[in-house]
Amino acid sequence: xxxxxxxxxxxxxxxxxxITIQVLGICSALAVTxxxxxxxxxxxxxxxxxxxxxxxxxxLRNTIPPRIRIIVQLVIVSLLVILVDQVLKAFVYDVxxxxxxxxxxxxxxxxxxxxxxxxxxxxKPFDSFLDGIGNGxxxxxxxxxxxxxxxxxxxGTLWGYQIIPxxxxxxxxxxxxxxxxxPMALILxxxxxxxQRARNKELCEKE
Amino acid sequence: xxxxRDVLDNLKPNFEKGGKFPWLHSTFDxxxxxxFVPKTTTSCGAxxxxxxxxxxxxxxxxxxxMPALLFGTYNIGxxxxxxxxxxxxFFDGFWDNLWYGIVKVLPIIVVSYVVGLSIExxxxxxxxxxxxxxxxxxxxxxxLVMPPDVPLWQVALATAFAVVIGKExxxxxxxxxxxxxxxxxxxxxxAFPSSMSGDNVWIAQKADAFSGATPLAEMMxxxxxxxxxxxxxxxxxxxxxIGETSSVAILLGAAFLIITGIGSWRIMLSxxxxxxxxxxxxxxxxxxxxxxxxxxYHYVLGGFMFGAVFMATDPVTAAQTNKGKWIYGLLIGVMAxxxxxxxxxxxxxxxxxxxxxNVFAPLIDYYVVDANIRKRMKRWKIKGGKNV
Numbered sequence: 001x002x003x004x005x006x007x008x009x010x011x012x013x014x015x016x017x018x019i020t021i022q023v024l025g026i027c028s029a030l031a032v033t034x035x036x037x038x039x040x041x042x043x044x045x046x047x048x049x050x051x052x053x054x055x056x057x058x059x060l061r062n063t064i065p066p067r068i069r070i071i072v073q074l075v076i077v078s079l080l081v082i083l084v085d086q087v088l089k090a091f092v093y094d095v096x097x098x099x100x101x102x103x104x105x106x107x108x109x110x111x112x113x114x115x116x117x118x119x120x121x122x123x124k125p126f127d128s129f130l131d132g133i134g135n136g137x138x139x140x141x142x143x144x145x146x147x148x149x150x151x152x153x154x155x156g157t158l159w160g161y162q163i164i165p166x167x168x169x170x171x172x173x174x175x176x177x178x179x180x181x182x183p184m185a186l187i188l189x190x191x192x193x194x195x196q197r198a199r200n201k202e203l204c205e206k207e
Numbered sequence: 208x209x210x211x212r213d214v215l216d217n218l219k220p221n222f223e224k225g226g227k228f229p230w231l232h233s234t235f236d237x238x239x240x241x242x243f244v245p246k247t248t249t250s251c252g253a254x255x256x257x258x259x260x261x262x263x264x265x266x267x268x269x270x271x272x273m274p275a276l277l278f279g280t281y282n283i284g285x286x287x288x289x290x291x292x293x294x295x296x297f298f299d300g301f302w303d304n305l306w307y308g309i310v311k312v313l314p315i316i317v318v319s320y321v322v323g324l325s326i327e328x329x330x331x332x333x334x335x336x337x338x339x340x341x342x343x344x345x346x347x348x349x350x351l352v353m354p355p356d357v358p359l360w361q362v363a364l365a366t367a368f369a370v371v372i373g374k375e376x377x378x379x380x381x382x383x384x385x386x387x388x389x390x391x392x393x394x395x396x397x398a399f400p401s402s403m404s405g406d407n408v409w410i411a412q413k414a415d416a417f418s419g420a421t422p423l424a425e426m427m428x429x430x431x432x433x434x435x436x437x438x439x440x441x442x443x444x445x446x447x448x449i450g451e452t453s454s455v456a457i458l459l460g461a462a463f464l465i466i467t468g469i470g471s472w473r474i475m476l477s478x479x480x481x482x483x484x485x486x487x488x489x490x491x492x493x494x495x496x497x498x499x500x501x502x503x504y505h506y507v508l509g510g511f512m513f514g515a516v517f518m519a520t521d522p523v524t525a526a527q528t529n530k531g532k533w534i535y536g537l538l539i540g541v542m543a544x545x546x547x548x549x550x551x552x553x554x555x556x557x558x559x560x561x562x563x564x565n566v567f568a569p570l571i572d573y574y575v576v577d578a579n580i581r582k583r584m585k586r587w588k589i590k591g592g593k594n595v
Binding site for chain 1: 358360361372376394397398399400401402
C-alpha cells in the first residue's frame with residue numbers, strides 16, 4: 001500500500017480548489033446549484049467519476065500511446081459517466097430528471113479532463129485516487145455552498161424543506177428570484193473567490 | 208464658519224497617526240473636506256487647476272436632479288389621491304399631495320443614503336483611502352428610479368448590492384464599469400419582480416378599482432396609443448417611477464447639466480437620435496400598434512428621458528472619446544426602443560440598454576482611439592514618412 005498523502009485531499013479543498021483557483025467546471029456549478037439536492041448529487045457524481053477515472057488512467061498511463069491519449073481518456077470517462085447516469089436513474093429518478101443533461105455533460109467537465117492530464121498521467125494509482133477524491137470534494141464544497149445560499153434565499157427552502165417561516169412572508173419578506181438565475185451563481189462564485197483571496201494573500205496574482 | 212474650523216482643528220489630532228482613533232482617519236477626512244476645501248496644494252509638477260473638483264461636480268448633478276425629484280414627489284401624492292377620486296384636477300389639494308409624496312419618498316432617500324454611505328465609509332476605512340463623493344449622486348439616483356411603493360428593505364438590499372458588487376469590488380468610485388444606480392434597479396427588477404413590475408406598484412397605495420397601468424405598460428399589452436395625452440406624459444402627469452415621469456423637469460436638469468458643462472450633450476443628443484431612428488424604422492416595417500406610435504412618444508414613455516439625461520451621461524461608465532460618445536449614445540437609443548417594442552418580457556428597455564452599452568463603452572473607446580492612430584499613421588506615410 002502506498003503511503004497516504006493527506007495533502008492530495010487537503011489542497012484541493014482550499015488553495016488548489018478546482019473552481020475558485022483552477023477555475024474549472026464553472027458551467028455545471030452555475031447550472032445545477034439552484035437547489036441543494038441536485039447540487040449535492042452532482043458533486044457526488046463528479047467526485048466518483050474523477051476518482052475512478054483517475055485510478056484507471058493512472059494504471060494505463062504507461063501503455064497509452066501519447067498521441068491518442070485524449071480519446072482513451074474520453075472513452076474511460078464516458079464509461080464512468082454512463083454508469084453514474086444509470087445508477088442515478090435507477091435510484092433517484094427525480095433528481096436525475098432535474099439534473100437532466102448535466103450528468104451526461106460531466107464528460108466535458110474540465111475538472112475531469114484537467115485532473116487526468118495534470119495528475120493521473122504522471123502519478124501512481126493510489127495517489128491519483130486521492131487526488132480525484134480531493135478535487136471532487138473541492139468541487140463539492142463550492143457546489144454545496146452555492147446550493148445552500150441559492151436555495152435558502154431563492155426559494156426559502158433547504159433540501160426541499162421550508163426553512164424561512166411563514167411569518168416572515170407575512171411581514172413582507174420575498175424570495176429573491178435573482179438567486180435562482182444562473183448569473184447570481186456566477187456573482188456568488190466571484191464573492192467566494194474574493195473572500196478566499198482576501199484571507200490568503202498568497203493566492204493573489206502578481207501584478 | 209470660524210467655530211466649525213476650530214472644532215475640526217481641535218478634533219484633528221485624534222485621528223492622525225498616534226492619536227486616539229487613527230483607524231477612523233478616512234471618516235474624519237471625509238467630513239472635514241466636506242465642510243472645507245482642502246488647503247493643501249500640489250507640491251510639484253503642473254499647477255493648472257480648475258475649481259471644478261469632484262465634490263462640485265457631484266453637487267451640480269444633485270442640483271440638476273432637484274426638479275425631477277420635486278415634481279416626482281408631488282406627482283406621487285397626486286397619483287395616490289387621483290386613484291381614489293379620478294375627477295381630481297392636478298393642483299387640487301396641493302399640500303395634501305405634496306405631504307403624501309414627501310412621506311413616501313423621503314424614507315426611500317434616507318435608506319438609500321444611509322446604506323450606501325455606510326458601505327462606502329466602511330470600505331474606505333478598511334482599505335485606508337479617502338471616502339469618495341461618488342455615492343452622493345448614486346444615492347439620489349436610486350430613489351428616483353424606484354416605484355413609490357417599493358419596500359424599504361428591498362431598497363436597502365439593492366443599494367448594498369449595487370455599491371458592493373457594482374463598485375467596491377472593482378476598486379470604488381471611478382473604477383466601476385456599470386452605473387451603480389441602474390444596477391440597483393436591475394437587481395430589484397430581477398430579484399423581486401412583483402415590486403418592480405405589473406400594474407400595482409406605480410401608484411402609492413392605489414385604490415383597488417383604479418387601473419394603475421403606466422402608459423408604458425398600456426403600450427406593452429397592445430394599446431393603440433397610451434390613455435394619457437402626449438402633453439400629460441411630457442409634463443409628467445402619469446404613474447411611474449418617482450423621478451422619471453416628468454420630461455419637463457428632466458429637461459430642466461439637462462439644460463443645467465449642459466450649461467455647466469457636466470453632462471455630455473453629445474451623449475444626450477445621440478440617445479435621442481438613436482431612439483428616433485429606431486422608432487422611425489419600426490414605423491416603416493412594424494406590424495403591431497406599438498411599432499406604429501410616433502417616435503417622440505418613446506421619449507416621454509417610461510424612463511427614456513431620465514436615462515438619456517442622467518444615467519447614460521455618467522462620466523465613469525460612458526464612453527470617453529467624443530466619437531465614442533456618439534456611437535455609445537446612438538446605440539443606447541436604438542437598443543432601448545428595440546427592447547421595448549420587440550421583447551415583451553422587459554417593458555423598460557432603457558435600463559437594459561444603458562447597462563449593455565456600459566459594458567461596451569471601453570471597447571468602443573478602444574476602437575475609436577485605434578482608428579485615430581491608424582488615420583494618423585496613414586497621413587504620416589503619405590507625407591513621406593518623415594518627421595514634418
